[in-house]
Amino acid sequence: MFSKDRWSEILEALSSNWFRTLLTAFGVIWGIFILVILLAASKGLENGVKSDFGDTATNTMFMWTQTVSKPYKGLPKGRRFRYRMGDVQAIKDNVPNLRFVSPRNQLGGFGGSNNVVRGLKTGAFNVYGDYPEIIQQQPMDITSGRFINYGDIKEKRKVAVIGEGVKTSMYDLGEEPIGTYIKINGVNFVVIGTYKKKSQGGDSEEDQKEIYVPFTAFSQAFNQGDRVGWMAITAEDGSSITQLKEQIFDVIKQRHTIHPEDDRAIGNFDLYQQYMRIEGLFTALTLIAYIVGSLVLISGIIGISNIMLIVVKERTQEIGIRRALGATPWSIRGQVLLESLFLTIISGMVGISFGGFIIYIINKVLESVGPVDMFANPSVNIGVVITALVILVISGLAAGLIPAQNAIKVRPVDALRTE
Amino acid sequence: MIEIKDLHKSYHMGNNSLHVLKGINFNVEDGEMVAIMGSSGSGKSTLLNILGMLDEADQGSYVLDNTHIKNLNEKLAARYRNRFLGFVFQSFNLISYKSALDNVAMPLYYQGVKRSKRTERAMSYLDKVGLRDWATHMPNELSGGQKQRVAIARALASDPKVLLADEPTGALDSKTSYEVMEIIQAINDEGKTILIVTHEDDIAHMCKRIVHLRDGVIIDDQRIDQVRVKEMTNV
Numbered sequence: 001m002f003s004k005d006r007w008s009e010i011l012e013a014l015s016s017n018w019f020r021t022l023l024t025a026f027g028v029i030w031g032i033f034i035l036v037i038l039l040a041a042s043k044g045l046e047n048g049v050k051s052d053f054g055d056t057a058t059n060t061m062f063m064w065t066q067t068v069s070k071p072y073k074g075l076p077k078g079r080r081f082r083y084r085m086g087d088v089q090a091i092k093d094n095v096p097n098l099r100f101v102s103p104r105n106q107l108g109g110f111g112g113s114n115n116v117v118r119g120l121k122t123g124a125f126n127v128y129g130d131y132p133e134i135i136q137q138q139p140m141d142i143t144s145g146r147f148i149n150y151g152d153i154k155e156k157r158k159v160a161v162i163g164e165g166v167k168t169s170m171y172d173l174g175e176e177p178i179g180t181y182i183k184i185n186g187v188n189f190v191v192i193g194t195y196k197k198k199s200q201g202g203d204s205e206e207d208q209k210e211i212y213v214p215f216t217a218f219s220q221a222f223n224q225g226d227r228v229g230w231m232a233i234t235a236e237d238g239s240s241i242t243q244l245k246e247q248i249f250d251v252i253k254q255r256h257t258i259h260p261e262d263d264r265a266i267g268n269f270d271l272y273q274q275y276m277r278i279e280g281l282f283t284a285l286t287l288i289a290y291i292v293g294s295l296v297l298i299s300g301i302i303g304i305s306n307i308m309l310i311v312v313k314e315r316t317q318e319i320g321i322r323r324a325l326g327a328t329p330w331s332i333r334g335q336v337l338l339e340s341l342f343l344t345i346i347s348g349m350v351g352i353s354f355g356g357f358i359i360y361i362i363n364k365v366l367e368s369v370g371p372v373d374m375f376a377n378p379s380v381n382i383g384v385v386i387t388a389l390v391i392l393v394i395s396g397l398a399a400g401l402i403p404a405q406n407a408i409k410v411r412p413v414d415a416l417r418t419e
Numbered sequence: 420m421i422e423i424k425d426l427h428k429s430y431h432m433g434n435n436s437l438h439v440l441k442g443i444n445f446n447v448e449d450g451e452m453v454a455i456m457g458s459s460g461s462g463k464s465t466l467l468n469i470l471g472m473l474d475e476a477d478q479g480s481y482v483l484d485n486t487h488i489k490n491l492n493e494k495l496a497a498r499y500r501n502r503f504l505g506f507v508f509q510s511f512n513l514i515s516y517k518s519a520l521d522n523v524a525m526p527l528y529y530q531g532v533k534r535s536k537r538t539e540r541a542m543s544y545l546d547k548v549g550l551r552d553w554a555t556h557m558p559n560e561l562s563g564g565q566k567q568r569v570a571i572a573r574a575l576a577s578d579p580k581v582l583l584a585d586e587p588t589g590a591l592d593s594k595t596s597y598e599v600m601e602i603i604q605a606i607n608d609e610g611k612t613i614l615i616v617t618h619e620d621d622i623a624h625m626c627k628r629i630v631h632l633r634d635g636v637i638i639d640d641q642r643i644d645q646v647r648v649k650e651m652t653n654v
Contacts, residue, residue, distance in 0.1 A: 004534070012516060016516050321513075322525070323500075324471070324512075325501065325506070325525050325529060325577075326529040327497060327529050328493065328497040329494060330494070408493070411474070413473040
């Protein structure tokens with residue numbers, strides 16, 4: 001089947017009318033090119049949007065308190081309540097499959113006044129009281145020193161990890177911040193590390209201007225007692241926080257005597273839901289890319305099928321001669337099938353290569369102009385390329401099938417009569 | 420070599436049925452050279468097509484070299500055609516985009532002969548018809564007589580038992596016709612069985628036996644004194 005003679009026959013047949021072969025091949029080249037480009041574009045968009053999430057643990061929910069909206073057990077509506085440390089333990093005890101339950105407190109905020117002083121320099125920064133797990137929920141790179149650990153929590157050490165943005169505004173160029181003191185709301189903290197967050201987009205500058213201190217030290221220094229401002233809760237991989245959060249709310253409602261159907265008492269931001277929404281969007285987008293690309297590809301393949309029909313028609317007499325000389329039906333069929341397969345695969349590979357080349361160019365341009373919002377690293381993985389090739393092989397065979405059948409349907413004697 | 424008994428064949432076109440062969444009985448011995456004659460519509464080409472397994476009879480038996488040719492599937496028919504038969508057509512039927520050599524080598528290709536051996540054997544047959552120097556030429560660079568000689572070389576390449584020629588000289592002028600017939604006679608001299616369909620008297624008389632067909636039956640079957648082309652042109 002794969003003898004040299006077979007191939008030289010195929011090449012002879014295809015090159016005997018090379019312009020027509022080229023035009024036919026173009027249909028498939030174009031189809032597969034569109035498929036590759038569409039998939040790469042949707043991948044690029046996906047990469048771009050997802051990079052805004054950075055390495056953030058996306059299976060995470062943030063939960064804060066609001067005012068109670070329903071009277072319950074003699075308590076009025078409009079009541080305020082606050083989380084306590086006991087709530088954190090209760091959630092951990094009662095709700096399964098949670099990876100992290102991190103209580104957080106916060107100082108400062110958007111447009112806050114200057115709260116940090118160092119020597120003659122002052123600045124307004126967000127100050128968080130946190131547990132060490134937060135670094136896994138909101139990843140950051142420690143550029144020097146270390147992050148908060150459980151020793152700090154236990155001994156309520158007044159230590160702080162500052163962002164690169166804090167460092168540039170509170171320290172002179174080249175000054176080493178580790179071991180120095182900064183005064184937060186009048187309390188001295190020793191700097192033990194600096195961090196840099198990877199996130200990009202609108203918040204990227206704000207993200208570098210934060211200060212992390214141990215939760216326990218925060219509570220003590222700023223008179224929080226066992227109060228908890230808000231919580232960041234991450235579910236285990238494999239279970240979704242969106243499904244677990246109702247259980248968490250139930251625990252809180254019970255502990256704070258809130259009406260079980262009060263939906264407004266607890267505010268939350270479900271990162272996972274947002275993430276899944278985007279995920280769904282891109283699944284749809286990829287699907288559309290596949291459908292559109294495949295349809296364009298199909299029209300190319302129909303072109304091949306069409307040309308093969310014409311080729312068979314043109315060569316009816318030749319096929320008759322070959323059969324008179326002893327060609328078996330399968331050798332005729334195989335010839336037509338191989339021709340169509342060969343044409344499809346070669347043009348498909350050209351299309352894929354061309355698509356790959358264009359993607360390469362786009363990546364080069366993106367690299368040279370720097371990151372673009374919502375678009376990064378358009379690419380198709382090897383799986384897609386293999387899928388495309390499999391589609392090509394199948395469709396190449398399918399394209400040849402009807403013409404091949406036509407070729408042997410003609411009886412040799414009739415074929416020879418055709419002048 | 421060939422035994423045919425009570426062969427019938429009809430063609431159906433819509434509601435009309437055309438009974439072309441109406442019971443042909445006919446034997447050919449090894450080494451014979453038979454001309455099949457008849458006016459157009461007499462069924463001579465149909466007979467040749469059935470003999471060539473290009474077409475199938477409706478009824479009757481056909482034995483070729485002790486092999487019953489019956490209920491053939493296409494694959495078997497292709498093999499028999501390849502091993503037993505060589506074809507020469509009126510319109511040459513060379514494959515236009517292949518050189519003379521490749522055309523001659525084609526039956527060997529379908530026999531599965533290796534390339535180098537194929538070329539060698541094809542070359543020797545081309546030599547036999549006097550076209551060694553034209554081996555690399557395309558069919559459209561050859562004259563009609565040359566084309567038919569290539570076709571004869573091709574028919575011989577698979578070393579068939581029987582050579583079937585359908586109006587081999589129909590498209591040639593008389594001079595080249597005689598040249599072609601001279602080659603065919605030479606092949607017959609080597610012992611090959613040959614059947615020629617023709618409507619030209621002079622060509623028929625270059626064979627050893629003439630079978631006349633009319634309206635689907637044999638009306639005359641006689642051995643004749645062969646006219647040798649060589650002697651003719653010498654005269």
